[in-house]
Amino acid sequence: MDYAATGQEALSRIAGASDLDTLEALRVEFLGKQGSISGLLKTLGKMSPDERKVEGPRIHGLRESVTEALTARKDALETAALDARLESETIDLSLPAPEQPRGSVHPVSQVMDELAEVFADMGFAVATGPEIEDDWHNFTALNMPESHPARAMHDTFYFPDRNEGGREMLLRTHTSPVQIRSMLDVVKHNPGGAPLRVIAPGRVYRSDSDATHTPMFHQIEGLVIDKGIHLGHLKWTLETFLKAFFERDDIVLRLRPSYFPFTEPSVEVDVGYAYEGGRRVVGGSGDAPGHAWMEVLGSGMVNRRVIEAGGLDPDEWQGFAFGTGVDRLAMLKYGMDDLRAFFDGDVRWLSHYGFSALDVPTLSGGVGTPA
Numbered sequence: 238m239d240y241a242a243t244g245q246e247a248l249s250r251i252a253g254a255s256d257l258d259t260l261e262a263l264r265v266e267f268l269g270k271q272g273s274i275s276g277l278l279k280t281l282g283k284m285s286p287d288e289r290k291v292e293g294p295r296i297h298g299l300r301e302s303v304t305e306a307l308t309a310r311k312d313a314l315e316t317a318a319l320d321a322r323l324e325s326e327t328i329d330l331s332l333p334a335p336e337q338p339r340g341s342v343h344p345v346s347q348v349m350d351e352l353a354e355v356f357a358d359m360g361f362a363v364a365t366g367p368e369i370e371d372d373w374h375n376f377t378a379l380n381m382p383e384s385h386p387a388r389a390m391h392d393t394f395y396f397p398d399r400n401e402g403g404r405e406m407l408l409r410t411h412t413s414p415v416q417i418r419s420m421l422d423v424v425k426h427n428p429g430g431a432p433l434r435v436i437a438p439g440r441v442y443r444s445d446s447d448a449t450h451t452p453m454f455h456q457i458e459g460l461v462i463d464k465g466i467h468l469g470h471l472k473w474t475l476e477t478f479l480k481a482f483f484e485r486d487d488i489v490l491r492l493r494p495s496y497f498p499f500t501e502p503s504v505e506v507d508v509g510y511a512y513e514g515g516r517r518v519v520g521g522s523g524d525a526p527g528h529a530w531m532e533v534l535g536s537g538m539v540n541r542r543v544i545e546a547g548g549l550d551p552d553e554w555q556g557f558a559f560g561t562g563v564d565r566l567a568m569l570k571y572g573m574d575d576l577r578a579f580f581d582g583d584v585r586w587l588s589h590y591g592f593s594a595l596d597v598p599t600l601s602g603g604v605g606t607p608a
């Protein structure tokens with residue numbers, strides 16, 4: 238049988254199809270269950286092997302060329318339809334903006350942007366690490382070996398399986414593992430070590446839930462590695478950061494000796510505050526009348542063992558680190574009182590506490606103006 242004529246006719250009808258509906262009708266006519274080419278394919282079964290050897294490739298060839306033609310025509314028609322739409326649709330830029338802009342920037346995102354802005358001004362880059370961590374980065378490298386009691390305090394979510402390297406896997410309980418990752422990364426590119434100034438904001442997880450704790454929350458970590466770094470650098474940095482973040486010059490810090498496995502010495506940082514209009518407002522000394530101290534940060538000089546785990550020589554390199562809760566900073570600055578509401582996704586809460594997407598934090602314009 239001569240399929241050339243059948244093919245010719247099919248191809249010319251496909252090329253002539255002027256819209257997608259006509260094309261679909263042709264597809265059904267040729268290739269549908271009852272289609273003519275499908276019918277030809279069915280005749281193969283009844284042929285003798287010799288006949289089939291000859292006819293098989295021809296019928297399949299016919300089906301292939303028709304299929305290709307259908308696809309090509311479909312692409313062409315779709316492109317033409319899109320072109321026509323683009324041609325006909327216009328945007329009227331003189332229309333007024335909607336009265337109620339929809340969507341807002343979540344306070345956590347806003348505060349993270351504010352923090353990045355404040356620290357960028359002091360020469361800090363933003364570093365990140367995985368939320369699914371291994372126990373070496375999350376604990377061991379931070380001077381918390383397997384038997385360390387501080388591990389138990391973290392209420393860690395573990396995964397049932399270890400990774401390929403045999404390490405236990407977990408949801409990171411703090412942003413501190415990014416310290417290790419940042420140091421290892423800097424050493425990879427500069428084998429002798431190099432100064433480092435990073436902040437690492439991100440999600441962290443602990444099995445804990447009440448008005449001030451949620452199983453997922455946000456922290457920000459800071460790490461400075463250089464030569465001759467001392468506690469004075471830490472104090473200046475934190476004071477400068479807190480003044481810029483809270484946009485007040487009267488922030489007073491109190492450094493209290495404390496303990497963290499990854500810092501030595503370790504200090505907890507308090508700020509003075511007072512109640513104004515029923516909510517905590519930072520500013521002034523905590524020892525002033527009507528004032529009190531509130532802990533806002535953990536920090537300290539990076540422990541020698543942590544510097545070693547980061548691949549650096551602790552006799553050459555020193556540093557300081559700090560960490561704090563982003564959600565808590567947001568609550569303090571913008572006056573929310575229940576942490577759980579942060580993650581409920583309630584539109585009323587979001588539109589009350591959310592920020593305008595156009596209000597990008599800058600040091601000249603102010604880092605945070607509520608919408």
Ligand code: DAH
Pocket residue numbers: 410411412413458459497499500534535536537558559560561
């Ligand atoms: N990782 C600590 C936590 O989650 C916070 C912290 C304390 C971080 C002291 C630091 C630090 O970098 O120096 O509780």
